[in-house]
Amino acid sequence: QVQLVESGGGLVQPGGSLKLSCAASGSLFRQLPMAWFRQVLGNEREMVATISKAGETNYADSVKGRFTISRDDANNAVYLQMTSLEPEDTAVYYCNAWPIVRAWWGQGTQVTVAP
Numbered sequence: 001q002v003q004l005v006e007s008g009g010g011l012v013q014p015g016g017s018l019k020l021s022c023a024a025s026g027s028l029f030r031q032l033p034m035a036w037f038r039q040v041l042g043n044e045r046e047m048v049a050t051i052s053k054a055g056e057t058n059y060a061d062s063v064k065g066r067f068t069i070s071r072d073d074a075n076n077a078v079y080l081q082m083t084s085l086e087p088e089d090t091a092v093y094y095c096n097a098w099p100i101v102r103a104w105w106g107q108g109t110q111v112t113v114a115p
Contacts, residue, residue, distance in 0.1 A: 002026040002104050004095050009109030012085055020080040020109060022095030030073040035098035036080045038091035039108070049080060050098045062088070085113045 008020040020036070033052045039045040049069035050058045057069050068081040078095050092108040 002028050002097075002101070004104050004106040006093060006095055006106055006109040009093060009111045011112045011114065013115055014086060014113055016085050016113070017081070017083045018085065018111060020082065020093055020095075020111070022078040022080075022106075024076040024078070024095075026076075029076055029097075033098040034069075034071060034078045035096060035100070036067075036069060036078070037094045037096060037100075038089075038111075039094070040091045045094065047098075048093070051078065082111070085111075087113045089113050 003025045005023045006020060008018060010018060012018055031053065033050055035050040036048045037045045038048050046060065048060050048063055049067055051069045051071050059067060066082065066084045071078045082089065090111060090113050092110050094105060094108040096104050
């Protein structure tokens with residue numbers, strides 16, 4: 001069973017940057033594409049970025065050019081570097097496999113973009 005723990009969120013001003021981390025337990029993580037998602041209270045969770053086992057990436061239009069997803073299989077980790085943050089990026093951010101594995105949802109990490 002894989003457990004995912006997100007970290008790195010916080011309060012940042014518009015235009016600022018944050019780097020989120022997702023630590024995974026278990027070796028199964030390394031065999032799967034991974035993704036970052038975000039959810040605003042009352043809204044559905046949306047995909048932000050995905051990364052294949054080979055490192056190929058894909059991004060939601062709303063974050064393209066501002067966010068970068070990466071993975072470090074040696075350390076069982078996935079990262080999301082976020083730059084030029086906007087108030088609309090405020091959400092709880094989660095990582096999961098892609099396609100998702102429902103049992104793998106963690107607690108997420110809150111990102112708040114405000115002056």
